Amino acid sequence: METELFVRYGPALLYGFGITILCWLAGSIGGVIVGFILACLNRWGPHALSWVIYVYVEIIRGTPFMIQLFILYYGGPYIGLVLSPVQAGITSFVVYGSPYFAEIFRSGFNAIPKGQIEAARCVGMPETRILWRIILPQMLVPITAPLTNFFIILTKETAILSVVTVPELLFQTQTMAAETFTFVEPFLALSLFYWLMVLVTGWIGAKVEQRVTRHLKRA
C-alpha cells in the first residue's frame, strides 16, 4: 500500500467527497420536498392532477437514473436548458428521488387512522393544522426507516454523476487510478468514504426513529 499516494491525492479526494455530499444532500433534500408536495397534491389536489402525478411517478421509477441524467444534461440544451455538471447532477437527483419519496409519504398518510382525523375535524381543526399536528408527527413513525433506506441508496447513486463529469468522489478516484496505475488504494478509499456516509445516515435515522416513537413506549 502506497500511503504517499493519499498525501498527493488527498485534497482531490476530499474535494470529490465534498462535491458528492453537496449533490447528495441538495438532491435528496430537494427530492424530499418535491416528493412531499407531490404526495400532498395527490391526496388533496384536484383529481386530474393525481393522474399526471401517477404518470410522472411511473416514468421516473421505470427508467434508469443514468438515462435520466443523460437526457437532462445532453438533451437539456436543445430546449434551452443549459446546466453545469453539478447543477445537472442535483436537478436529476431531485427528479429521480421525488417519486420514491412521494410514494413513501403516500404510505405514511395512509397509515394514520381515519378516526383520528375525524376527531380533529369534530373539534373544528383546519385541514392544514391537522396535517402538521396530527398526521405528520405520527407518519414519521412508519416512514423513518424507508426514508433512511432511500437516503442510503442515494449516497451510492451519486457515483453515476461521474458520467457527466461531475467532479465527485468516483470521478476523482478514477482520475487518481488512471494517473498512478494503482487500483486497490483509490477504490479502498472510495469505499471508506461511502461507508462513512452510510454509517452517519443510518445513525441519524436510528436517532430520529427513537425520537418519533417516544409515545409508543409503555411506562
Place this chain on the structure above:
Amino acid sequence: MSKEQMTTTADDAIITVRNLSKYFDDFEALRDITLDVKRSEVLCLIGPSGSGKSTLLRCLNFLEQYDGGEVHLDGELIGWQDISHNPRKPLSGEALRKQRQHIGMVFQHFHLWPHMSALDNVAEALTSVKKLSKKKAKEAAMAALTKVHLEDKAENYPANLSGGQQQRVAIARAIAMEPQVMLFDEPTSALDPELVGEVLSVMKDLAAEGMTMVVVTHEMGFAAHVADRVAFLDSGRLVTCVPPEEMFGREPDDARVRSFLQTYRERNVV
C-alpha cells in the same frame, strides 16, 4: 321548511331533524327521519346493528353528508349552504368548522391522538381553534380532565391509559370546547365490562349538569335510567321515540322493538 314550522317546533328544541335521508350509493341508510332534541335533554338511539343509529348521529355534525331533509342546530342549517339549490352545495370549510365547534363528539374507539399526552389531546383545539394562549389552554384542559377525574393522568400518553381512561380523555377533549350538544357514538362498546361504569358515570354527571346529549348505545341500563327519551331505529327508519318508561316499562307495541328488547330481557339487563 317554512318559517312558522320552525318556530312552532323550536320552542326549546336545540336540534331539529326534518325528513332526513341518507344514501350510501344505492343503499338507503336513513329514510325520512324527523326528530327533535330539546335543550338539556338526553336522547338515546338504540336499535340493531346496521339500523342507521351511527349514521344518523354522524349526520348531525356533517361527518356524513345527508342527502335529503334538514338538520338544524339552534336554528342554523348544518352542513349545507342552502337547500333550495339543487344540487346542494356544502358550506365552506371555515363555516363548517365554526358549526362543529358547537357539537362535541365521542367515538366508540376514542380516536385520541397517540403522540400527544392526555393534556395535549385536550389542549390542542383550545390553542389551534379557540386561539387561547398556551397557558390558558393548559388550565382549561386541566379543568376538563378534572371533570372526568383524570387530573393525575394529564401527562400520560394514551398508550399508558386504560380504555376507560382513554374514553374519559376523549370526553374531556370534547367538553373543553364548551359545545352546545354532545354526540356519543357507542362510547362504551369497545370497553371491558369493568371499565364501562366509569365512562357511564362521567356521562351521567354531564347529563345532570344539563348538557344536551345524543347517545348511540347498547347500554340499555343507561338508556333506561339516564335518557329522557329513547329512539328506536330499524332499517334506517325511526320506529318510535318515547320516554324510557314507555320503551322498557311495558310490552312494546311494535314487533321489531319487542324482539330487540327481548334479547336484553333474557339477560336481565332491563
